[in-house]
Amino acid sequence: MRIAIDAMGGDHAPKEIVYGTIESAQKNPHITFIVVGQENKIREYIDKDLKNVEIIHATEVIEVDEEPVKALKKKKDASMVVAAKLVKEKRADAMITAGNTGAFMASGLLTIGRLPGVVRPALAPVFPSTKGSGTLVLDVGANMDAKPEYLVQHAMLGSIYMSKMLGITTPRVGLLNIGSEPSKGNELLKAVYKMLEESNLNFIGNIEARDIMEGSCDVLVCDGFTGNILLKTAEGVASTIFNSLKREIKGSVFSKLGGLLLLPAFKRLKKGLDYREYGGAPLLGVKGACIKSHGSSDRMAIMNAINQAKMFIEKGTLDEMARELTNRSDTIEE
Amino acid sequence: MRIAIDAMGGDHAPKEIVYGTIESAQKNPHITFIVVGQENKIREYIDKDLKNVEIIHATEVIEVDEEPVKALKKKKDASMVVAAKLVKEKRADAMITAGNTGAFMASGLLTIGRLPGVVRPALAPVFPSTKGSGTLVLDVGANMDAKPEYLVQHAMLGSIYMSKMLGITTPRVGLLNIGSEPSKGNELLKAVYKMLEESNLNFIGNIEARDIMEGSCDVLVCDGFTGNILLKTAEGVASTIFNSLKREIKGSVFSKLGGLLLLPAFKRLKKGLDYREYGGAPLLGVKGACIKSHGSSDRMAIMNAINQAKMFIEKGTLDEMARELTNRSDTIEE
Incomplete structure (x- = not known):
């Protein structure tokens, strides 16, 4: 299982996001954590070398007050966008962010994409x-x-x-x-x-x-x-x-x-x-376990969101949703 | 000034409604209070003979869980309806009720009627x-x-x-x-x-x-x-x-x-x-000062609602609304 974390979103980023991830990583050695964001800033809070934590450098950050769709288009190398792309490309099963809620929903819809029928x-x-x-x-x-x-x-x-x-x-x-x-x-x-x-x-x-x-x-x-x-x-x-x-x-x-x-x-x-x-609040109907943690998330909140994503994946929630969507005869037109 | 009070509406009717009205009546000898409802029940709580308090008997009561428009049609002699009629017929300037909110709005709309243009x-x-x-x-x-x-x-x-x-x-x-x-x-x-x-x-x-x-x-x-x-x-x-x-x-x-x-x-x-x-909450846009006091109103809440109605009338609120509605060139179609 691979979980992508947007290290740059939220009031206490990257510190609390990284600390929460590190603690989860120590408890869950079988899960790979991909921390996405400005590498030098992230490294400030990593004092251990953990085999199951990877860092992917992303140069930009979507601010909390930015217009979501515009931000998504302009900042192609934003941590949130890069995390969403990892899910899109099946290099991660889940993504977690404490950043801009609108941008989170937009990246779920536009970058990751919807389950068929949604x-x-x-x-x-x-x-x-x-x-x-x-x-x-x-x-x-x-x-x-x-x-x-x-x-x-x-x-x-x-x-x-x-x-x-x-x-x-x-x-x-x-x-x-x-x-x-x-x-x-x-x-x-x-x-x-x-x-x-x-x-x-x-x-x-x-x-x-x-x-x-x-x-x-x-x-x-x-x-x-x-x-x-x-x-x-x-x-x-x-x-x-x-x-x-x-x-x-x-x-x-x-x-x-x-x-x-x-x-x-x-x-x-x-x-x-x-x-x-x-x-956190899941974004239901997209092709991945996408969890929005609150903007004021501390390390504990991040650990909770990680547990949530882990459970979401382990329980086969997405498969069940896809199955049910296929079973339904009613097709929905946009 | 004449204020009609629905004595039968609210969790503590008629007791608290009547007590609140009596207390207001003693403080405001220049205002006539018309207490509407089942006379024998109302009289239980009136121990004084006040010149500025009248009772108008109404046999029926609209319950809090009744479907408003149906109740209004069925119970023509409900205390709330009779109070609204007093306003409609200009025998009262204001009405106050702590009863069914939907029925209150319906009697404002259907019994009392709207200011021209509303x-x-x-x-x-x-x-x-x-x-x-x-x-x-x-x-x-x-x-x-x-x-x-x-x-x-x-x-x-x-x-x-x-x-x-x-x-x-x-x-x-x-x-x-x-x-x-x-x-x-x-x-x-x-x-x-x-x-x-x-x-x-x-x-x-x-x-x-x-x-x-x-x-x-x-x-x-x-x-x-x-x-x-x-x-x-x-x-x-x-x-x-x-x-x-x-x-x-x-x-x-x-x-x-x-x-x-x-x-x-x-x-x-x-x-x-x-x-x-x-x-209380006024119903704005009808031809009278109509105040909805909360269902759990005690005598104090009723006295507050009476003061509100009094002020509403004294300040010429209705005239100002009518004037502004006439001044506006934009006509609204239903």
Whole structure:
């Protein structure tokens, strides 16, 4: 197994990315790690000579605020692009990056390419839930102009992912909507509802946004615009609450003491609610295990993403997806 | 001034609704309050004989889980419908309810009717923000199939509301989108962006969902589907965090003590983040001051909603909206 790592993406690149990779490499001697990026910068953080770590030099870096498709076209020797090419050329089975999310999706779509039958790959983070093991939400990739067929395909890809990765036999599939009745939502959602009902998936109906974190389903399907709003709203609300809490705690001696006593509780809570703790977001529907780790990834997050990629490959997730795509008589037109 | 109150809507009806109204009536002897609902039940909570409180008997109640339009058609003598009729017939200037949101919007649209030129009235709660006095978000009313013209009209209605109610001279109008560039989003949003740029409103561009609570704009425009997802996500995340916090605090003696010391801080925080504290949500674009108070409203929330309705009327908000609608050359077709 060979895993390509974009060493230059994320707030703590390359240091934390390289450290996370080295630690994983020591634990997984049978996996080859290909660290992609500016070699001199990468070498600063490699003090051991590991047989299963290779470095591939890439001169350029895609910045977090660059326009994805333009960046991809302009920076042909960017670390992320080179990592994606390794997957494309089957010199790697997986790629991991903590860099520009849009560029990650674009390199999955344009460089690596889609599984036969897939029209829109979906970015699929796991949302934390108070019960169960989280909900895979897809697509959150800000893809515009969804068609019913895309969402149904995402439901299938998400179900296979959750069943392979978490061992859930028949993952419960929900459709994000503004009410539980089948008649709710726009024409897109009504059509998707009907198609999911008729599918062989374990479709449990519409799910309202306020119920997601209660673990009401394993796979939640939505169009890429709505998913993006959902993800960003959740991020914004959670960070506002935690920041306000911090400010409140600093307010008096009593609250400072209270904050100290509650520190372990706060840490557990923050961890439990942080979707980053649930690993990176896979890009489902492309020809490889492509994992987007959060921009603020530290070495631990990178190690998690590596484990995720490893499991993705070991479980034959991609083959299962390809098989299911072939079995389906419905062909989707772009 | 005459304000109609639906005494039968909300989790704590009629008790808290009546108590809130009575308290407001004592403070505002110049306002007449018309309490609508089952008279015997209402009388249980009225121990004083106030000259400025009238009761209008209505036999039926629209339940919170009823299908709005059906309920409206079936229950012609429902308290909410009767209250709306009072506004329609100009026997009241305002109506307040803590009942079924869908039925509230439907009775605004169907019973009271729209201001001339308005196609879709918008439900517009104020979102809390850490800076400033909150953001009016509209539409969150789960209206489907928005057109660019509707959203631009909502921006105008929202701007007038925030300028009248909060004294903000030129409210900053933002457009909810998945990125800040004008090219972001679907065709609807691109068209709205252009129209808002060309309008006389203080349009400041696209706003991402994660930045709303930072107070980046005063009026945030979105279609009713997206707004509903936004609102419900925020509700779900906040309540999950607070519930988890409660559970964590109960975990040990130390955390219990910590929780006790932090109780005032938690209360302030919860209050600051609770959009209910920012008053009820007006339904903008109908011929009256119609305020939807939260389902869990207590007497304080009802008193807040009454103050809001009072201000809405006193400031001539409706006249200003009607004037602006007439001034605009652009006519909107349904």
